[in-house]
Amino acid sequence: MDHLVSPSLLAADFGRLDKDITMVNRSVADWLHLDIMDGVFVPNITFGFPVLKYVNKLSEKPLDVHLMIVDPDRYLERFRDAGASILTVHYEACRHLNRTVTEIRRLGMKAGVSLNPHTPVSVLEWVLPYLDMVLIMTVNPGYGGQEFIGNSYERISALKKMITASGNDVMIQVDGGVDTTNAKKLVDSGVNVLVAGSSVFGSDDPEGTIRKLKELS
Numbered sequence: 730m731d732h733l734v735s736p737s738l739l740a741a742d743f744g745r746l747d748k749d750i751t752m753v754n755r756s757v758a759d760w761l762h763l764d765i766m767d768g769v770f771v772p773n774i775t776f777g778f779p780v781l782k783y784v785n786k787l788s789e790k791p792l793d794v795h796l797m798i799v800d801p802d803r804y805l806e807r808f809r810d811a812g813a814s815i816l817t818v819h820y821e822a823c824r825h826l827n828r829t830v831t832e833i834r835r836l837g838m839k840a841g842v843s844l845n846p847h848t849p850v851s852v853l854e855w856v857l858p859y860l861d862m863v864l865i866m867t868v869n870p871g872y873g874g875q876e877f878i879g880n881s882y883e884r885i886s887a888l889k890k891m892i893t894a895s896g897n898d899v900m901i902q903v904d905g906g907v908d909t910t911n912a913k914k915l916v917d918s919g920v921n922v923l924v925a926g927s928s929v930f931g932s933d934d935p936e937g938t939i940r941k942l943k944e945l946s
Contacts, residue, residue, distance in 0.1 A: 732916045733759035734942045735793045736935075737904070737926030738784065739775060749930065750787045756939040760793040760815065762904070762924045765808075767798040770822050771871035778811050785812025793924075795843060795904065797870050798822065802829055809836045817841030817864050817902075820848060830859045841902065845870060846878050850888040857897045862922065863888060868905030877906025882918045889919030909938065913945045 736758050741749040753761055763781060768774040785792055791814035798804075801818045802825075808816055816838045823829045826842065833840040841862035842853060846869055853863060865885055868875035885901060892899045900921040907915065908928035915923065923942055932938040 732920060732943075733900075733922045734939055735760035735762040735902070735922055735924045736929045736939060737762040737764060737924050739764045740926030740930040742930070746784070747787055749935075750784060752935055753939075754787075754789040756936045757943045758790060758939050760922070761788050761790045762793045762795065762926075765794060765796050765798060766871065770799045770819065771797045773871045778807060781808070781811040781813070788812075791815065793817075793922075795841075795864065795924075796822075797843075802832070805829070805832055806836055809838055813838055815839040815841060815862065817843050817862065819843045819845070819870075820852060821845055827856055827859060830856065834859070834861075843870075843904075844884075846881070846884075850884055850891060853888075854891060854895070857892060857895045857899055860897070860899050862900040862902055863892075864902040864904055864924075866905055867903050867907065870905075875906060877911060882914065885915065885918040885920060907942075909941045912942050916945065 736753050764775055766773045766775040792812050793815045794813040795817045799822050816833050820842050830840040839861035841864055843864035845866050867877050867881040901919055902922035903915055903920050904924035907923050907925045929935050929938050
């Protein structure tokens with residue numbers, strides 16, 4: 730399939746959130762990415778259910794929600810009710826990962842699992858049949874605008890081989906330091922979904938940047 734683009738709202742201007750969401754609606758973006766941080770699993774706090782519900786009212790794109798929180802099982806149904814179409818939890822934050830992703834799917838959402846940069850992709854081998862997506866963090870989670878970690882390409886390639894060998898249909902998403910200079914190499918390495926925050930919302934032409942990420946031009 731053609732790769733997807735999911736602009737990350739974390740880098741948007743929260744003083745003009747409606748305008749930035751309208752821009753994403755107008756663009757060729759496929760999803761809208763939301764990073765939910767609790768200040769415990771990662772050293773930052775972003776936004777919760779009221780903001781998510783507001784974004785859901787405005788967005789014409791499916792909400793791609795990435796939970797960087799401890800004990801996400803407490804909130805799965807609430808995130809579904811707030812508008813999440815894709816819900817990604819962290820491997821490092823889940824005590825019983827199979828149970829968590831199975832419940833996400835039961836609730837009618839696509840189930841994703843994210844891996845921090847230090848976590849081997851092999852830990853997901855036996856849970857792949859229960860996943861729709863794996864999110865490879867290409868920066869350490871917690872803040873936007875970080876530099877891309879160079880060995881991420883090898884991790885993506887290893888994950889792609891593992892998915893292909895398993896025979897499961899699982900997308901690979903990347904988040905962190907993604908821009909027009911590395912997008913093509915990421916897709917060539919096996920990435921299906923590009924998350925881009927600072928490179929989109931910090932651009933003089935955000936809509937044009939999304940188009941470049943989509944067309945890899």
